[in-house]
Amino acid sequence: MEKKYRLATRVIHEAQEPGDWQGATLAPIFQSAAHEHQTAESLSNTFAGKGEGHIYTRLSNPTNTVLEKKLAALEGGKGAIAMASGMSAISNTCMALLRAGDNFVSSKSLFMSTYLLFVNVFKKYNITARLANILDPESVEREIDENTRFIYLETIGNPGMDVPCIRTLADLAHSHGLPLVVDSTLATPFLVNPISLGADVVVHSTTKYLSGHGNAPGGVVVDGGHFDWTGNRFGDFKPFVDRKGELALLDRIWREHHINFGTTQAPFHSYLTMIGLDTFVLRMERHMANTMTVARFLKTRPEVLWVNYPGCDDHPSHETAKKQFGKNGFGGLLTFGLKDTEACFRFIDSLKLVYHLANLGDCKTLIIHPWSTQYVAFDQGVKTGLGIRPGMLRLSVGIEDVDDITDDLAQALEAV
Ligand SMILES: Cc1ncc(COP(=O)(O)O)c(C=O)c1O
Incomplete structure (x- = not known):
């Protein structure tokens, strides 16, 4: 074309x-x-x-x-x-x-x-x-x-x-x-x-x-x-x-x-x-906006110890991402930290809307606890070296109404 x-x-x-x-x-x-x-x-x-x-x-x-x-x-x-x-x-x-x-x-x-x-x-x-x-x-x-x-x-x-x-x-x-x-x-x-x-x-x-x-x-x-x-x-x-x-x-x-x-x-x-692909751009616009909102929301919560998203001003890759991606956004994936594995399990088990599965980039919001799933068979030293921590959750933010996503995360955080 x-x-x-x-x-x-x-x-x-x-x-x-x-x-x-x-x-x-x-x-x-x-x-x-x-x-x-x-x-x-x-x-x-x-x-x-x-x-x-x-x-x-x-x-x-x-x-x-x-x-x-x-x-x-x-x-x-x-x-x-x-x-x-x-x-x-x-x-x-x-x-x-x-x-x-x-x-x-x-x-x-x-x-x-x-x-x-x-x-x-x-x-x-x-x-x-x-x-x-x-x-x-x-x-x-x-x-x-x-x-x-x-x-x-x-x-x-x-x-x-x-x-x-x-x-x-x-x-x-x-x-x-x-x-x-x-x-x-x-x-x-x-x-x-x-x-x-x-x-x-x-x-x-x-x-x-x-x-x-x-x-x-x-x-x-x-x-x-x-x-x-x-x-x-x-x-x-x-x-x-x-x-x-x-x-x-x-x-x-x-x-x-x-x-x-x-x-x-x-x-x-x-x-x-x-x-x-026909709806790719529409979906991506929504993924980007929703993920930024979710990152900001998570940062306000006392149960959340850290948020890792290049869209955040304090992220080590923020400036490179801004330069490289222009105004388009920072991606639809983020990780964040709770106290430990038990807190992550309680959080996941309390979610009502968010799907718990091993994928990302779906129009639905998805969550996984990498330490106990994808990396479960890894040597502990190796996974720590790769930045995988027991209290880490990976969230793929979907294109639902963002208030429904943050409401679900909020009610699950109450259970932590
Ligand atoms: C960055 C990245 N590359 C490659 C893959 C592998 O893709 P597939 O599962 O389609 O083989 C994944 C899967 O999650 C991924 O996240």
Whole structure:
């Protein structure tokens, strides 16, 4: 679409082709495992990568392709692959970049499964995730050596809530000939387009705000298409550069990992995600406003020992977030502290409106006690090191009437 349209228009109209869909205004669900070709030559050509035909849904699917085009456009990338989950997007991207013996430098402030993948699983392949304080570019730079392949960060750390400066880290990565990979799940294109700040690859769990209804697991990798893969560190990318030029990484992710690991997105989930996208901007405006109100409310309560939300003036990442996200807001997630685990359990058990479950970015308000759930199997020292505390609650603020959210939190705080 032409650049002049704003995000709220583009989420609805990007990649729309009603003429190809019998006039339907939403892409149909192509619920087929494979696609028939009328001639032997046509199927052979499609296998050879000529044209845009489809072969088999594990490889590509027309419904998924529409979502891919929409998300690539919304992130300002040159191509995208929709996958079965955010973790598929993260693992496939990293695996495509890494070889045995390599390392990469990552923020310590990571989503729990990403942390486990990086620290535990990659070890099996002799790959080291060098965890650094992403807010301190010098400490990131100290970890880079000749075997480093990329720098990785979350736009807003989950659940750390820290906001690194993408421009600074992209410049740092590029000065060493490295790409910057950004998980922008918590920020979404509503807050920022990391590619416009120099990031090379953006991954999302579309399960969250992009779909918005907590009903469609999914992920996406968006390739900015501006990284130079012919540099010294990436000689092994030559076949992919020869084949796909600026989209060499996306080709490698697809060809080596996505199709062979079978991390296919269900076309139905792409369809649900696109329904969600139509109302994305409206929902995000409400998430941002509600979360700010809830953060301010929590700060007034004596039972609440601390509130961690980059929208608060006293938050260590407030200035960076303001600069990076402009007037758009500070995200829909926050953490806050009660006295201990018992207080958190009493609080959760007293909630009447807020859902208690392991997700975020739903239009409903959601709560979880990370210490006893997502991190329950973690070594105590490790979880403390990651900033997870017994009295910490993570709240994903929904789009209900904000007075109903704060009323529910207030009555549950009375029970603490
Ligand atoms: C920041 C972040 N990245 C990635 C993921 C993984 O996404 P999925 O659950 O869709 O695999 C999550 C899930 O909560 C997340 O919060």
